[in-house]
C-alpha cells in the first residue's frame with residue numbers, strides 16, 4: 001500500500017505484534033512517541049485525540065505528574081522485593097486503599113500483573129474455595145457467549161469470543177456458557193441499560209438442571225461486556241444472576257478489568273448496578289495503564305475459608321514473581337490519589353449525559369445500525385460490508401487515525417472509552433471526526449472496489465481536509 005508517510009524509525013520485522021494485522025501495520029506503521037493529557041503524538045509529529053484511554057486503561061489521561069514521580073521515586077528507593085514470604089509497605093497500603101473504594105463486601109486483595117492473570121486467579125480461587133469447604137465436586141465454570149476474560153487458557157475457556165478460542169485446541173473441560181445479551185431487534189439505540197433481556201439470566205437455571213449445582217464452582221461475567229463491542233446488562237439481569245448463583249451456592253465473579261475505576265460513571269460496576277459479587281477482577285485503570293498490574297478482590301467469606309490449618313503452611317498455592325511489585329504499587333497508589341484528588345469517577349458521571357447525546361447524534365449516519373452507551377463508554381455498531389466482516393470498522397479506524405482520532409474496533413463495532421478527564425470540546429471533536437469518517441465513506445468514489453461497492457484505497461495522512469461536518473442522510 002503506497003502511503004505518503006515517513007518511513008518507520010526502526011526495523012519492524014522482529015516484533016510480532018499482539019492482536020494486530022502485522023503485515024498491514026508494517027506497510028503503514030502507526031507509532032506513538034509521546035503522550036500527554038488527552039493526546040498522543042505520532043512518529044510523524046501529529047497530535048491524536050485518545051478516544052480509547054490507550055486500551056481502556058489510562059483513565060486519568062497521560063503523563064500524569066503524580067504517577068510519573070511516584071514511579072521514579074519508588075525505583076530509586078526499593079526496586080523489587082520478593083513477592084513470596086516477604087512483603088513491602090506499599091503492597092499493604094495499596095490493598096487497604098483499594099478496599100477503601102471497593103464495592104461493598106470486598107475485603108481482600110490478591111495481586112496479579114494483568115487482567116488475564118486476574119481472571120485465572122479468580123477461577124482458581126473459586127475452585128479451591130469450594131474444595132477448602134469440603135465441596136470438591138464443584139469444579140465447573142460458567143462463562144458467557146461473547147465474554148472476554150483475557151487470553152490465558154482459563155480466560156478463553158470461559159470466554160465467548162470465537163476467534164480467541166477456536167485456534168487453541170480443546171481448552172479447559174467442564175466449562176459451559178450462558179447466552180450473550182445482545183438483542184439488537186429489541187434494544188437497538190438504547191441509552192444506558194436496555195429494557196429487554198433480564199430473562200437471559202434464567203438460562204443459568206437450565207445449566208444447573210443440566211449439570212447439577214453440586215458440580216458448579218462459579219459464574220464469571222463482565223457486568224458490562226467491553227471487548228465484544230460494549231454490551232450493557234439488560235435491566236434486572238445482573239440482579240437475577242446474583243439471585244440464582246446465591247440460591248445454588250455458586251460464586252459470582254464480576255470481571256471489572258474495563259468497568260473498574262470510573263468507566264461507567266461510578267467507581268466500579270458492582271457499585272453502579274448495586275449488585276454484590278463474591279470476587280472482582282481488576283487491572284488496566286488500577287495503575288492508569290502505566291505499569292502492568294492486576295488484582296482480584298474477594299469477600300471475607302472467600303478469603304477466610306483458606307485461613308485454616310497450621311500457621312506455617314501456605315494457604316493458597318498461587319502467585320506471581322511480580323505480584324505486588326513495588327513500582328506497580330507506587331503507580332497504583334499515585335493513580336488512586338489522582339482519581340480521588342480530581343474526583344474523576346464523579347466527573348465521568350457528570351459529563352456522561354453530554355457524551356450520551358453526542359454519541360447518539362451519529363444515529364443518522366450511514367451504516368450505523370446500533371449505538372450503546374453508559375458513563376464514558378460507547379459502542380457504535382456498523383452494518384458489515386457484505387462478505388467482508390470487520391472491514392468497515394477497520395477502515396473507519398484507519399480513517400479516524402488519519403484525521404487525528406484514536407478509536408478501537410471489534411468486529412464491525414467502534415468502541416470508545418476516553419480518559420475520564422475528557423472535556424466537552426474533545427467530545428465535540430471526537431464525534432465531529434467520526435461523522436466525517438462516516439460521511440467520507442458514503443460519497444460515491446471513482447475506482448470503487450467492486451466487491452463492496454463503497455470502499456476505496458486509503459489516502460495518506462493528515463493532509464486530508466475535512467470538508468463538511470454533517471451527514472447527508
Ligand code: PXG
Pocket residue numbers: 055056113114115116117119148149150151222226227228255256257258283284408410
Ligand atoms: N477481562 C476483561 C473484561 C478485559 O476487558 C481482560 C480481562 C484481560 O486483560 P489483559 O490485561 O490481560 O489484557 C480484559 C482486557 C479491546 C481490548 O480493545 C480489551 C482488552 C484488552 C485489550 C484490548 O477490546 N481487555
